[in-house]
Amino acid sequence: MAEPGFCGHCGRGLDEVDHDVCRARLRLEPPRYCAQCRRRMVVQVIPRGWSATCVEHGTVSGG
Amino acid sequence: MTAMSVHIEPSLHDPSQLADLREQVLERGEGLSEEQILSVLTSPDELLPDLLELAHAVRMKWCGPEVEVEGIVSLKTGGCPEDCHFCSQSGQFTSPVRSVWLNIPELVKAAEQTAATGASEFCIVAAVRGPDERLMSQMRDGVKAIKEAVDIEVAASLGMLTQEQVDDLVAMGVHRYNHNLEAARSYFPNVVTTHSWEERWDTCEMVRNSGMELCCGCLVGMGETIEQRAELAAQLAELQPDEVPLNFLNPRPGTPFGDLPLMDSKDALRTIAAFRLAMPRTILRYAGGRELTLGDLGTRDGLLGGINAVIVGNYLTTLGRNPEEDLELLEDLKMPIKALSEQI
Ligand code: SF4
Ligand SMILES: [Zn+2]
Numbered sequence: 140m141a142e143p144g145f146c147g148h149c150g151r152g153l154d155e156v157d158h159d160v161c162r163a164r165l166r167l168e169p170p171r172y173c174a175q176c177r178r179r180m181v182v183q184v185i186p187r188g189w190s191a192t193c194v195e196h197g198t199v200s201g202g
Numbered sequence: 203m204t205a206m207s208v209h210i211e212p213s214l215h216d217p218s219q220l221a222d223l224r225e226q227v228l229e230r231g232e233g234l235s236e237e238q239i240l241s242v243l244t245s246p247d248e249l250l251p252d253l254l255e256l257a258h259a260v261r262m263k264w265c266g267p268e269v270e271v272e273g274i275v276s277l278k279t280g281g282c283p284e285d286c287h288f289c290s291q292s293g294q295f296t297s298p299v300r301s302v303w304l305n306i307p308e309l310v311k312a313a314e315q316t317a318a319t320g321a322s323e324f325c326i327v328a329a330v331r332g333p334d335e336r337l338m339s340q341m342r343d344g345v346k347a348i349k350e351a352v353d354i355e356v357a358a359s360l361g362m363l364t365q366e367q368v369d370d371l372v373a374m375g376v377h378r379y380n381h382n383l384e385a386a387r388s389y390f391p392n393v394v395t396t397h398s399w400e401e402r403w404d405t406c407e408m409v410r411n412s413g414m415e416l417c418c419g420c421l422v423g424m425g426e427t428i429e430q431r432a433e434l435a436a437q438l439a440e441l442q443p444d445e446v447p448l449n450f451l452n453p454r455p456g457t458p459f460g461d462l463p464l465m466d467s468k469d470a471l472r473t474i475a476a477f478r479l480a481m482p483r484t485i486l487r488y489a490g491g492r493e494l495t496l497g498d499l500g501t502r503d504g505l506l507g508g509i510n511a512v513i514v515g516n517y518l519t520t521l522g523r524n525p526e527e528d529l530e531l532l533e534d535l536k537m538p539i540k541a542l543s544e545q546i
């Protein structure tokens with residue numbers, strides 16, 4: 140799989156801007172943008188988990 | 203300039219002045235008036251420990267030591283036609299939240315995860331102005347499937363209702379309905395323009411007269427003045443909800459309130475104390491935003507300052523603390539989790 144190129148929180152390129160704040164945010168929210176293509180993902184959150192799906196690159200999930 | 207920078211001379215500034223409030227709320231169980239709420243909200247930081255101590259005593263006396271634990275899940279996420287300026291699920295802003303429905307097996311799984319934490323309440327939420335037939339039918343199937351599989355009370359939050367829909371939800375066995383006032387009447391037009399505060403009030407009244415319990419809360423930290431925060435608490439108290447979920451604004455990217463600062467943690471704690479003193483007998487729940495606004499230490503202070511209910515696990519579109527951390531904290535504070543079908 141290719142190296143992730145986009146920030147899951149703000150959707151901008153990883154080398155475009157600083158994402159320290161985004162990384163902190165991602166501890167309290169699921170990613171909204173696909174790391175590979177920056178499409179907005181379909182995200183579902185349940186009490187003990189979440190999943191985020193990109194039409195092109197499939198599903199990532201977490202607790 | 204933010205609302206918080208307006209200087210108001212505190213009328214409550216000395217611990218001895220709390221004696222009257224103590225007598226009124228703790229001894230007689232009579233909630234504070236709007237003016238008294240304002241005096242609490244504008245009191246200086248030095249008085250905060252005394253206020254929290256009083257609010258805690260009021261909660262222990264009128265509600266007891268139990269904490270009501272609830273899980274929530276979004277049945278229909280995003281794409282809402284309304285424009286609540288704090289909400290990432292409105293279809294009117296450029297929020298990254300996309301529209302999606304949860305299927306029934308996932309809904310049951312969410313209820314099971316909630317019950318496994320020891321929670322007694324599971325609230326199903328939909329991002330809508332009010333339910334249409336598709337949503338009501340999904341609710342009918344979902345509530346039935348949950349009741350067959352999981353031992354938990356089911357609550358719902360589906361926006362504004364008609365009387366017929368209220369009756370349908372009662373028939374499904376939904377035991378509590380959430381519909382927040384969100385903001386003080388005088389501030390509401392700054393927060394929502396697609397429906398009125400009065401419409402929200404009407405749904406709350408219908409629910410209260412239905413046999414379902416009424417859960418009605420708000421968000422604070424949306425740029426309202428302190429006077430408007432007192433107004434909001436007084437309006438909630440007038441409605442006499444069984445439960446008040448208290449949210450602290452968590453500014454969502456892309457929403458009109460996305461750039462507002464987080465509420466100051468001392469103001470948040472003063473708000474908790476004031477709400478408890480305004481509504482001695484209600485279930486006062488930590489809802490969204492506490493992780494950011496209060497952190498671990500502040501969360502503990504709030505539980506020792508009037509809060510007697512929590513949401514465990516994740517929220518609708520954001521993530522919460524690990525439920526085990528909250529449950530450990532409750533154990534540490536010697537606050538038992540309210541058991542199923544036991545009234546607080
Ligand atoms: S009605 Fe509910 S889901 Fe819709 S924008 Fe307002 S708060 Fe969000
Ligand atoms: Zn970023």
Ligand SMILES: [Zn+2]
Binds near residue numbers: 175193
């Ligand atoms: Zn992708």
